[in-house]
Amino acid sequence: QVQLAQSGAEVKKPGASMKVSCKASGYTFTGYYMNWVRQAPGQGLEWMGWINPNSGDTKYAQKFQGRVTMTRDTSISTAYMELNRLRSDDTAVYYCARLQVDRSGWGYLDFWGQGTLVTVSS
């Protein structure tokens, strides 16, 4: 069965960097784009970007351009999301989510990791 296992909660100071991992199992890691979505406390969902695990190509939401880096290690089926220059409003639960594509070519995020809470506080 498909599983996405994320790294544990972190506490960071403003200005620091964070790096969250997402280990995939139960499917061919390189066959599906991996997305990152975050959710601030009590708020909605916000898409951050994706990585093509096969090629390493990335696409970032404009809001995070220059501050986010998504990478992968295919040898251990793991995707990473690094966010720099953290601010208090980056406090959120960060999710990885697999992109599935239906027969007509339409996409949807079908499996999600359990989430990683990152708290940014001085």
Add this chain to the structure above:
Amino acid sequence: QSVLTQPPSASGTPGQRVTISCSGSSSNIGSKTVNWYQQLPGTAPKLLIYSNNQRPSGVPDRFSGSKSGTSASLAISGLQSEDEAHYFCATWDDSLNGWVFGGGTKLTVL
């Protein structure tokens, strides 16, 4: 401010049918398919409906989705207490060039 607009709350009694709306524009819902997610407290979102009206394996047929123009709806029939959760709509936006989500609707089963 979310790109897709959902009512912040909805409610119903057990056995009732409730609908949750999701409004967008021509750059998102109007030209793309809509997906719906259920999020129970403290858990990750779970895919409920994809491609407007398709249910993943394991999702009860009490849940159904539809789309018309720049709006979409999620309907839950035979409401049960375990349906109490947040529901989010999502789609791709060509103008923003990324996935966009509704602000979420908290469903309360009275």
